[in-house]
Amino acid sequence: MLRILHDTNYDFIRWWKVMAGITVAFILLGLGSLAIKPPNYSIEFTGGTLMQLEFTQPPDVGQIRATLDQAGIRGAEIQQFGTNREFTVRAQNREAVAEQSRGAESIAVSIEKVLKQKYGENGLKVVRTEAVGPRVGQELKRGAIVAILLSFLITLVYLSIRFEWRFATAAVIATSHDVFTTIAFLKLMHLEISLTVVAGLLTVLGYSLNDTIIIFDRVRENLRKGRKETLYETLNRSINETLPRSVMTHVTAFAATLALLFFAGEVIRPFAWVMAFGIVTGTFSSIYVAAPVLLWIERKWPRKTGVRQSSSTATPTSRTRRSPATATR
Amino acid sequence: MSLKWRVGIILGLIAASLWALFPRTVVERVKRNGEFVYDTVRRVPLKRGLDLQGGMHLALEVDESKGAVPDKSKAIDNALKVVRNRIDEFGVSEPLVQKAGNDRIIVELPGIDDPRRAQDVVQKSAFLEFQITDETQALEKALPRLDAVLKDAKVAAATPTTGARKDTTSAGLQSLFTADTSKKADSARKDSANAAAGTAGGPGAFSKLIQQGQMPGEYYVAQTDVGLVTQYLAMPEVQAALPPAKVVRWGSDTVSLGNRVYRPLYILDAKPIITGEFLTDAKPNTSPTEGNLVQFTMNNEGARRFRTETSRHIKDYMAIVLDQRVMGRPPVIQSAIGANGQITMGGKDLQAAQDLALVLRAGSLPVPLKVVEVRQIGASLGQDSIHKGITAGVIAVALVVFVMLGYYRFSGALAVVALALYILYTLAALAGFNAVLTLPGLAGFVLSIGIAVDANVLIFERIREELAHGKTVRTAIDEGFRHAMSAIVDSNVSTALTAAVLYQYGTGPVRGFAVTLLAGIAASMVSAIFVVRTFYMLWLNRSREAQQSLSI
Numbered sequence: 055m056l057r058i059l060h061d062t063n064y065d066f067i068r069w070w071k072v073m074a075g076i077t078v079a080f081i082l083l084g085l086g087s088l089a090i091k092p093p094n095y096s097i098e099f100t101g102g103t104l105m106q107l108e109f110t111q112p113p114d115v116g117q118i119r120a121t122l123d124q125a126g127i128r129g130a131e132i133q134q135f136g137t138n139r140e141f142t143v144r145a146q147n148r149e150a151v152a153e154q155s156r157g158a159e160s161i162a163v164s165i166e167k168v169l170k171q172k173y174g175e176n177g178l179k180v181v182r183t184e185a186v187g188p189r190v191g192q193e194l195k196r197g198a199i200v201a202i203l204l205s206f207l208i209t210l211v212y213l214s215i216r217f218e219w220r221f222a223t224a225a226v227i228a229t230s231h232d233v234f235t236t237i238a239f240l241k242l243m244h245l246e247i248s249l250t251v252v253a254g255l256l257t258v259l260g261y262s263l264n265d266t267i268i269i270f271d272r273v274r275e276n277l278r279k280g281r282k283e284t285l286y287e288t289l290n291r292s293i294n295e296t297l298p299r300s301v302m303t304h305v306t307a308f309a310a311t312l313a314l315l316f317f318a319g320e321v322i323r324p325f326a327w328v329m330a331f332g333i334v335t336g337t338f339s340s341i342y343v344a345a346p347v348l349l350w351i352e353r354k355w356p357r358k359t360g361v362r363q364s365s366s367t368a369t370p371t372s373r374t375r376r377s378p379a380t381a382t383r
Numbered sequence: 384m385s386l387k388w389r390v391g392i393i394l395g396l397i398a399a400s401l402w403a404l405f406p407r408t409v410v411e412r413v414k415r416n417g418e419f420v421y422d423t424v425r426r427v428p429l430k431r432g433l434d435l436q437g438g439m440h441l442a443l444e445v446d447e448s449k450g451a452v453p454d455k456s457k458a459i460d461n462a463l464k465v466v467r468n469r470i471d472e473f474g475v476s477e478p479l480v481q482k483a484g485n486d487r488i489i490v491e492l493p494g495i496d497d498p499r500r501a502q503d504v505v506q507k508s509a510f511l512e513f514q515i516t517d518e519t520q521a522l523e524k525a526l527p528r529l530d531a532v533l534k535d536a537k538v539a540a541a542t543p544t545t546g547a548r549k550d551t552t553s554a555g556l557q558s559l560f561t562a563d564t565s566k567k568a569d570s571a572r573k574d575s576a577n578a579a580a581g582t583a584g585g586p587g588a589f590s591k592l593i594q595q596g597q598m599p600g601e602y603y604v605a606q607t608d609v610g611l612v613t614q615y616l617a618m619p620e621v622q623a624a625l626p627p628a629k630v631v632r633w634g635s636d637t638v639s640l641g642n643r644v645y646r647p648l649y650i651l652d653a654k655p656i657i658t659g660e661f662l663t664d665a666k667p668n669t670s671p672t673e674g675n676l677v678q679f680t681m682n683n684e685g686a687r688r689f690r691t692e693t694s695r696h697i698k699d700y701m702a703i704v705l706d707q708r709v710m711g712r713p714p715v716i717q718s719a720i721g722a723n724g725q726i727t728m729g730g731k732d733l734q735a736a737q738d739l740a741l742v743l744r745a746g747s748l749p750v751p752l753k754v755v756e757v758r759q760i761g762a763s764l765g766q767d768s769i770h771k772g773i774t775a776g777v778i779a780v781a782l783v784v785f786v787m788l789g790y791y792r793f794s795g796a797l798a799v800v801a802l803a804l805y806i807l808y809t810l811a812a813l814a815g816f817n818a819v820l821t822l823p824g825l826a827g828f829v830l831s832i833g834i835a836v837d838a839n840v841l842i843f844e845r846i847r848e849e850l851a852h853g854k855t856v857r858t859a860i861d862e863g864f865r866h867a868m869s870a871i872v873d874s875n876v877s878t879a880l881t882a883a884v885l886y887q888y889g890t891g892p893v894r895g896f897a898v899t900l901l902a903g904i905a906a907s908m909v910s911a912i913f914v915v916r917t918f919y920m921l922w923l924n925r926s927r928e929a930q931q932s933l934s935i
Contacts, residue, residue, distance in 0.1 A: 180759075250823050308833070310830050
């Protein structure tokens with residue numbers, strides 16, 4: 055039997071202050087950077103036009119820009135996208151978006167026209183066009199925010215039913231932490247916030263929550279066993295006991311993420327980056343945010359005594375739907 | 384549950400999945416040599432989203448820039464019918480036309496390779512009017528007023544493109560205020576050119592841009608000045624100064640005289656003699672003399688009205704106005720016209736005639752629509768995404784198999800078989816529920832391959848713990864499954880809830896992601912818990928020594 059990190063007894067929680075320092079510093083760095091310069095929202099949220107063009111000959115970026123400028127399409131961002139014959143053109147500035155309130159496609163039509171005049175009808179091909187009017191952008195933005203908040207709420211409710219409010223709150227705080235670190239990561243990596251990235255963010259939340267639940271499930275079980283130990287020790291024990299599982303799951307999930315990052319192409323890469331970072335932050339927050347927060351909550355609002363006795367009478371096979379704490383009330 | 388039942392259920396699920404994924408023959412509209420034809424195609428019944436198969440997604444709203452629309456919801460309902468008719472005739476396989484919310488139409492056209500044309504067909508108002516050109520020289524009378532208005536507005540400083548103006552060689556045109564002789568016209572033109580070049584803001588800011596055309600109510604504007612004139616015409620002051628009970632419309636085709644290109648501008652009687660609402664049929668045709676054209680037929684009432692009105696306007700010129708643009712050159716009315724007529728397409732190709740006939744048949748849009756969102760993806764890009772997604776998926780599977788086999792050996796092999804079933808079940812579920820596979824969905828699926836083994840990892844680690852506590856193999860397996868269950872259920876349910884939120888609030892591709900996630904969660908619960916458990920039971924039943932040690 056091949057075993058890694060078996061029967062470990064690391065004192066994970068001892069380091070929580072150091073870890074809190076690191077993560078707070080990272081979040082502050084990200085938020086500070088946000089305060090200086092707003093994040094890159096994709097055209098889905100701001101309104102605007104994105105075109106992916108495939109040229110037959112590698113063109114000169116400066117020339118593309120000059121051609122667009124001449125035609126009055128100013129401030130368009132031009133980026134290489136994969137090979138040196140593929141480029142994206144992004145018109146997202148205020149004038150471009152205002153123009154689109156008359157018709158979302160107008161800018162795309164003129165971009166295609168002037169570039170085909172310059173490079174010839176067969177000199178380039180438009181392989182993708184996304185044009186979003188400002189109003190739709192607003193709606194999508196609102197939808198994304200509602201989705202994130204709603205998923206928090208639903209999770210909180212579900213966890214409160216399955217565990218109890220202390221666990222649920224700690225889990226949701228750990229997950230919120232992941233939102234902040236991921237946003238900081240997006241900003242520091244200059245990644246664009248698109249609908250797909252928001253979907254990635256929600257997947258990260260699910261993943262992180264999953265990880266926290268696995269550890270808390272073990273905590274719940276260890277509390278039931280009624281050992282004579284402090285919650286601090288129980289938390290550490292639970293983290294250590296679930297360590298092999300955590301490592302294995304993160305390894306396989308990370309393997310799949312790497313496959314996406316390197317092989318699934320440009321369009322999906324931002325999503326893969328979010329996922330890759332999410333696995334790291336999700337693991338981190340389960341240990342260094344969820345557990346310390348749970349400890350803090352327990353100190354502030356301690357459980358009623360008598361938990362131990364009642365839980366020792368419960369048979370290990372009968373899984374009550376409620377936590378030991380609520381069961382005694 | 385007895386072992387036989389368990390095996391039966393697994394085999395049944397495999398059979399059902401294979402059936403759901405079995406390539407089947409479907410009748411589809413496919414494009415062949417530029418024509419859409421019905422054909423039978425054999426393919427795996429997995430629906431690909433627009434981002435994977437290429438195509439176009441359009442969101443349209445009522446365009447209120449030219450006047451408010453009181454009941455938008457009703458207007459959208461009516462427009463929806465027209466758009467649906469047009470799309471049905473357009474010939475796209477499995478198009479989608481639906482109302483979204485209260486005031487939006489969503490059109491999805493898979494496999495469209497000419498997005499501009501598709502958008503035209505959807506968006507064209509196709510409002511047909513027949514209007515008599517002005518014979519009262521109303522514009523000439525209004526010109527001093529127009530010039531004055533522009534002078535007041537201080538736009539005269541914006542001189543027209545004078546470079547082209549200096550070219551006075553184009554003979555045969557009559558300048559507006561001079562006598563009919565071309566010599567005088569030439570000198571007048573020189574004057575006006577000089578005025579434009581020399582003293583910006585001189586008199587005649589408007590009048591110097593337009594010239595008399597070849598029939599009453601027709602004027603020519605140099606192609607280079609069209610933008611400027613359009614700009615002027617849009618000014619409220621100018622609109623107020625335009626002749627009453629008349630409308631100004633651009634022509635659809637340009638006119639070349641000498642080496643200069645002009646666009647005709649028409650002054651028409653505001654009240655149309657008839658509109659396209661009486662149209663019963665329209666079909667494209669090609670005539671040797673007039674090129675491509677659309678022939679239309681009117682119903683009885685339309686024919687009667689048309690006959691009365693045209694008989695009253697013999698020798699007048701009748702402009703055929705489509706969506707506020709005069710099609711071709713207004714013909715002179717020789718005698719009363721009945722039920723049939725035609726619209727010439729100028730230099731446009733036959734496809735333009737086909738499209739026009741199509742939109743005329745489907746009826747005009749009751750309100751103008753504007754596009755608020757477009758997503759258009761080329762078929763080649765979609766194909767490319769599929770290839771890359773599959774590559775990533777195969778590599779992900781290979782890595783996960785490697786890790787699981789390397790670490791858990793025999794039990795890992797069981798998990799790998801379960802993973803194969805997971806992939807099969809998920810795809811089958813997507814096919815069975817007619818869900819749409821999108822690029823983010825594909826990415827989510829690849830990701831889920833890495834996460835799907837989590838349940839097995841949880842169980843295996845539990846079994847290891849139980850074995851370490853000195854339990855027998857059989858008990859350890861039982862206990863391992865039982866103890867891992869609550870964690871598996873809790874974590875999967877919370878992920879499913881997140882996916883449900885995504886489904887509710889996501890659009891297009893993201894929604895596809897949520898569906899894939901949901902299908903994956905369900906499939907992984909079945910494969911990791913039920914299938915692997917059954918494998919263990921089979922294995923325990925089979926060999927005696929198995930009960931002594933377990934490779935995990």
